[in-house]
Amino acid sequence: MSATVSLLEELVGFDTTSSRSNLALVGRVADRFDGLGARIRLSHDDDRTKANILASFGPQVPGGIVLSGHTDVVPVADQAWSSDPFRLIERDGRLYGRGATDMKGFVAACLSAAGGLAASGLARPVHIALSYDEEVGCLGVPRLIDDLLAHEEKPALAIIGEPTGMRISDRHRGFLGFRVRFEGRAAHSSDPGAGASAIYPAADFIRFLRTIGHRTGVGVDGTTINVGRIEGGTAINIVPSACEVVWEFRPVTATDAAEVEALVRAYLMRAVPDDVRLSIARDIHVPPLSTQNEGAALAVATALGGIAPPFPMPFGTEAGFFQSAGIPAVVCGPGSIEQAHQPDEWIARAELDAADSFLARLIDWASRREA
Structure with a gap:
């Protein structure tokens, strides 16, 4: 040996x-x-x-x-x-x-x-x-x-x-992983207007991520985005008060990384309703x-x-x-x-x-x- x-x-x-x-x-x-x-x-x-x-x-x-x-x-x-x-x-x-x-x-x-x-x-x-x-x-x-x-x-x-x-x-490519949490207000589902759904803005955010995926090139020469996990809500008859989206993107260059992160943060700041609180945490950053x-x-x-x-x-x-x-x-x-x-x-x-x-x-x- x-x-x-x-x-x-x-x-x-x-x-x-x-x-x-x-x-x-x-x-x-x-x-x-x-x-x-x-x-x-x-x-x-x-x-x-x-x-x-x-x-x-x-x-x-x-x-x-x-x-x-x-x-x-x-x-x-x-x-x-x-x-x-x-x-x-x-x-x-x-x-x-x-x-x-x-x-x-x-x-x-x-x-x-x-x-x-x-x-x-x-x-x-x-x-x-x-x-x-x-x-x-x-x-x-x-x-x-x-x-x-x-x-x-x-x-x-x-x-x-x-x-x-x-x-x-x-x-x-690099690897950046994020955890975005939406916090609304629970209510009985018979009167959704009394609450503030956290799932709806989360769903809109996921659709936005899909629109900016595969921004440049293909394969290992392209910046890609993936939503890996969604968790939210407690029961079918309760307006969901919280929803968390765990997602990542893989940038080709440091410039790509900065641009994608800036796009995402700008979207969240303008698109999330005032009655939904937002928190963004970057858990992983591999350049x-x-x-x-x-x-x-x-x-x-x-x-x-x-x-x-x-x-x-x-x-x-x-x-x-x-x-x-x-x-x-x-x-x-x-x-x-x-x-x-x-x-x-x-x-x-x-x-x-x-x-x-x-x-x-x-x-x-x-x-x-x-x-």
Whole structure:
């Protein structure tokens, strides 16, 4: 068994579903990094039940590289697994287990490469950055990046190891999630005028959202809108006093994001009746990743063995957060997104081998004195 597969087996054994703590896994990873002499920093959530871990190797100088991953996984509830999802099983060159491809496979490859990072005379720093709660809105990575920039020199680029089959992605849409609540006044349905329905303005709002969906382009090049949940009313014979609409949109650029949000807020301010109270909460904000100023990151990822040409990704990642912090970023990692979040999730052993080769070249790149 290779070192990376052995480490993946250990990582899969930790149930780090987003609803649970990841501290047991973080503690184990921190011990490994500490034994290799890395500079280690933890940044916790408000409840201190979860933590990001940042392990830095090499000199504290500008121009390093970040290897970014997340430690949490999606639930296995209501999925029909043919084996224990938290025990790695190999069949026909495939390694099965929750998080095997999304994205503990990449994390295992980084942990395996850490020994080489520690033993090499690095000319540039390499930071292994592992976040919490990526799967529920990328909640941990902003604190991780703040901690990185506060205590280490600014890196030159970041590689986010989400599953791309080792292809390079240089752009993806963002993800913004909102909760809009309408509060009217209950009344007996025999006299609707005595109340103020919260459902009617909510329904009008949903129709408005539909009119501004698919604003530009198609597929991953278009800004899309989706209403995911509606909840309101108590009984058929009561004018509903409350209705909540949970919706999201996926912008191609930060400009698209600002324009859609401004359109929505302007509509709500003018269209909602005076006798209905309104509240708007933005629960999720994952910025898009654009191609602007990513040439150097793309060149390095290609030189390390990432597969070009770059492609647009259909799903969001933490890359946009690094880009927003002024750190050019690309996405490139082992495994297929088609296996992610599925029962019997798996990653091919060959994909882990490719990640190991990629990281071996990265160690060589970070050890060279020339730019």
